[in-house]
Amino acid sequence: MRSVIQPDSQKRRPTFIEEARRRQIVQTAIRTIATRGFSQASLAEIARKAGISKGVISYHFDGKEALVEEILASLLREPADFVKARVDRENRPLAQLRAYVEANFEFMRTHRDHYVALVDLWGRRPDAASGGNRFDADAYEPSRHYLARILESGIEQGEIRDVPLRTTASLIQAAIDGVMLQWVLDEDALDLDAAISEVTDMITGHVRPFNSEAAS
Amino acid sequence: MRSVIQPDSQKRRPTFIEEARRRQIVQTAIRTIATRGFSQASLAEIARKAGISKGVISYHFDGKEALVEEILASLLREPADFVKARVDRENRPLAQLRAYVEANFEFMRTHRDHYVALVDLWGRRPDAASGGNRFDADAYEPSRHYLARILESGIEQGEIRDVPLRTTASLIQAAIDGVMLQWVLDEDALDLDAAISEVTDMITGHVRPFNSEAAS
DNA sequence: TTAAAATTTGACCATGCGGTCAGTAATTCA
């Protein structure tokens, strides 16, 4: 199927059915991982939950590893798209930064399953045989870069003090991910609303110019 | 062995050999998980790396789940002990807070394997059959509580402004964990020293009283 | 020294896994 090389070395345009099935399988797999854990998310279990035969998964995906990569891509792309849309509503960098942080949390709150599955998938190591891709690691670079650009324009416009771009971007993402992790590990251990408010304050406070008074 | 109930309902004091073997097995398992991933860390592989027979693990641990719990306990206890020792050197709460953050990162830097394994283990879900313990979630409560106490005394002494204790403790731990996570996922994507410095500044800045000038 | 207890071995087992495949059904399209 997908692995067949076309004469013009172009990928065959996927059928309507194929796209729908792949979506269904990925979504079912995410739900399965979130509820039962990755170790219990066998192809048989995913197929059972989806109401299809196990062979269908093998038919549409070139092995379980390929399925997992598509799941991971989905888990990272969906929140990224949502956040980007929210950020694009804002004009000024500081407001964009706030929107970035808040949109992350908003998506988080409405898609807890996604993050439970993501935390589960973090533990994966690429197949030693497959030459060891670095999908996991590289997948986080775009959001760091996106954040750094927001910071950069903020600095240019004087809304943000002269922080180191990459490090600060990592730091902001780290705070978001850290709160997310605690919330995933124990939904009740954390007052999510309070944490969101505090982390947003902390971040905006950290990047605010020294001479600034009321910025938000 | 360990499951035998003693007449006086006290646990039998473990033999020297037993303690040593258990330590060895746990340490070898951590190394194996860190290097090959949990999915490849079979009892056979761990035994092979330790140079012992597979049955020894079954003899000393009541199933793989019990081994994993001991690994997890070890992964959480060791840094906690280290951090506590560093915090205890300091007298004033703000210095203790700095020590807490910095000691976390110091241990992190010298024990990357531990954290690689920990991230891998986060994805585990307790056995549905075993009544679903909440070890994972509860294991993080002590450090949050410990942090909250530091903050509390800092507020009392006026070194720290009146922040919400639990939420701020969660937030601080979240920032630490978030940086740790990025570093674990990709050692090279993050300038760890710069991140440590920034996150320490951000945290101390966040809790500093409004009227304070030079605090560190 | 020796009997009991603790420890280790390695072969063995049942189970569930990812993956394959011949055959069947559904869909597409000329």
Next chain:
DNA sequence: TGAATTACTGACCGCATGGTCAAATTTTAA
């Protein structure tokens, strides 16, 4: 309409896993 392509089924395979156990070995203690 009918042949070709696409999609699906369910039985099957080889394999790695966690776990067991009788027998052998080492340690303990009387």
